[in-house]
Amino acid sequence: MDDATLRSLLEALAATPNNSSLRIAVIRGLHAAGDARAAEQVDGLVPSALSPADRAFVATVLLRAGVPTRALGFLDGETDPEVSIVRARVHHALGDQTAALAAYESAVKANPTFEDRDLRTAIAAKVTVHNGGGDGMRLRVVSNDDTDNIEVDRLLHPEQPAVTFADVGGLDEIKAQVEKKIILPFQKPALFAKFKKKPGGGILMYGPPGCGKTLLARATAGQCKAQFLNVAIEDVLDMYIGESERKLHALFDKARASTPSVMFFDELEALAGKRQHTRELTSSKLVSQFLSEMDGFVKNNSGVLILGATNVPWAIDPAFRRPGRFDRVLFVPPPDRPARAQILKILLTGRPTGAIDHEALASRTSGFSGADLENLVDTAADRAIAASLEKNTEIPIDQSHMTAALGEIKSTTIEWLTTARNYARYSNEGGQYDEVLDFLKKHGKS
Ligand SMILES: Nc1ncnc2c1ncn2[C@@H]1O[C@H](COP(=O)(O)OP(=O)(O)OP(=O)(O)O)[C@@H](O)[C@H]1O
Ligand SMILES: [Mg+2]
Numbered sequence: 001m002d003d004a005t006l007r008s009l010l011e012a013l014a015a016t017p018n019n020s021s022l023r024i025a026v027i028r029g030l031h032a033a034g035d036a037r038a039a040e041q042v043d044g045l046v047p048s049a050l051s052p053a054d055r056a057f058v059a060t061v062l063l064r065a066g067v068p069t070r071a072l073g074f075l076d077g078e079t080d081p082e083v084s085i086v087r088a089r090v091h092h093a094l095g096d097q098t099a100a101l102a103a104y105e106s107a108v109k110a111n112p113t114f115e116d117r118d119l120r121t122a123i124a125a126k127v128t129v130h131n132g133g134g135d136g137m138r139l140r141v142v143s144n145d146d147t148d149n150i151e152v153d154r155l156l157h158p159e160q161p162a163v164t165f166a167d168v169g170g171l172d173e174i175k176a177q178v179e180k181k182i183i184l185p186f187q188k189p190a191l192f193a194k195f196k197k198k199p200g201g202g203i204l205m206y207g208p209p210g211c212g213k214t215l216l217a218r219a220t221a222g223q224c225k226a227q228f229l230n231v232a233i234e235d236v237l238d239m240y241i242g243e244s245e246r247k248l249h250a251l252f253d254k255a256r257a258s259t260p261s262v263m264f265f266d267e268l269e270a271l272a273g274k275r276q277h278t279r280e281l282t283s284s285k286l287v288s289q290f291l292s293e294m295d296g297f298v299k300n301n302s303g304v305l306i307l308g309a310t311n312v313p314w315a316i317d318p319a320f321r322r323p324g325r326f327d328r329v330l331f332v333p334p335p336d337r338p339a340r341a342q343i344l345k346i347l348l349t350g351r352p353t354g355a356i357d358h359e360a361l362a363s364r365t366s367g368f369s370g371a372d373l374e375n376l377v378d379t380a381a382d383r384a385i386a387a388s389l390e391k392n393t394e395i396p397i398d399q400s401h402m403t404a405a406l407g408e409i410k411s412t413t414i415e416w417l418t419t420a421r422n423y424a425r426y427s428n429e430g431g432q433y434d435e436v437l438d439f440l441k442k443h444g445k446s
Pocket of ligand 1: 208212308
């Protein structure tokens with residue numbers, strides 16, 4: 001607003017001082033120009049005659065002018081989130097942090113676009129009560145003779161919140177296999193023992209990246225009641241000669257000591273790479289150690305199951321496929337159409353959503369991995385957030401956001417399938433890639 005406009009508005013206001021919309025316009029003009037007279041012009045406004053948005057604005061002007069007590073007069077008894085967020089600032093300025101927090105939380109609950117981490121932190125910093133320790137504090141004593149156990153624990157990934165089969169879309173056949181080969185033997189050991197079947201052994205999952213191998217392993221942990229040891233391979237690999245082998249042995253020992261247990265080696269190729277491909281003698285020693293540990297449990301310990309996952313199965317030493325080692329190999333394929341619809345539903349659960357046609361989206365995402373679909377949903381969520389911020393109100397994710405996101409996300413499984421096809425055609429020893437060939441044939445890509 002230029003000076004001339006502002007001047008004529010001020011003149012008009014002098015003639016009709018009771019015109020509150022004119023007064024608000026004047027205050028807006030002065031406030032925008034950083035003019036201190038904005039707060040003076042508030043006199044003469046009756047709060048109850050104003051809209052919530054105008055009241056929030058006037059209170060902000062008064063707060064900026066350093067008179068929060070007067071600002072409060074414009075915010076009383078109002079639950080509109082726009083007003084509440086200003087009330088939070090005003091209470092904060094007045095030093096009433098409890099009231100500030102309550103107002104902040106009611107505003108954000110009603111309209112998440114009002115979230116303001118800086119304000120929240122400022123309020124919470126003053127609210128926190130330090131009770132000086134004492135009650136509720138637990139002292140952790142680490143005894144010296146326990147170093148080995150502590151070290152082993154460091155080689156395992158911390159437990160994550162439980163995931164179950166319900167969180168894994170599609171893959172019905174693989175779930176059934178896992179149920180039959182992993183979960184059941186652990187649940188009914190007596191029955192298996194009677195038929196002289198040992199629970200345990202090794203299962204290797206392979207497939208294109210992002211199609212749920214790691215997710216499925218975590219869900220297996222959630223499904224079966226066995227102890228689940230998620231091995232952090234990068235921590236097992238040690239630059240010192242003999243160290244990696246020692247760590248690996250300690251891990252297997254831990255698993256044997258607490259059966260039934262499942263050891264999960266994600267990205268197995270890092271540990272079990274082909275011996276001829278590893279230049280250093282040390283890594284080939286590690287492979288040998290791994291192999292003998294696996295053999296060891298077949299002989300001595302039932303109840304330990306080794307679960308491995310990789311997206312480069314051709315880089316795994318073939319010796320790992322021998323009977324008693326990873327003798328069961330499961331192909332985790334890209335999700336088919338119904339599975340994609342199901343995965344989309346899972347991924348959208350818990351997010352604000354409007355009308356979404358999962359089936360139509362599933363049809364348009366052929367070749368997408370679960371991770372690609374996650375990427376798609378995240379991109380759509382970004383769009384909905386941007387729209388929410390623009391409109392100052394929560395806009396749920398709807399079909400338009402999803403379709404717009406489709407233009408940005410590409411499938412990432414094709415490249416893997418092309419590579420796998422070559423291995424399946426030219427080095428399919430023992431029919432190890434038959435499942436890949438079946439998949440390609442079914443999808444007309446062989
Ligand atoms: N079947 C599925 N159901 C639900 N979500 C899935 C599924 N597959 C993949 N996702 C989503 O994609 C993400 C990545 O999947 P995951 O890490 O299990 O892939 P991966 O097969 O282990 O890939 P990589 O070979 O790259 O390790 C998961 O966290 C999940 O959000
Ligand atoms: Mg993985």
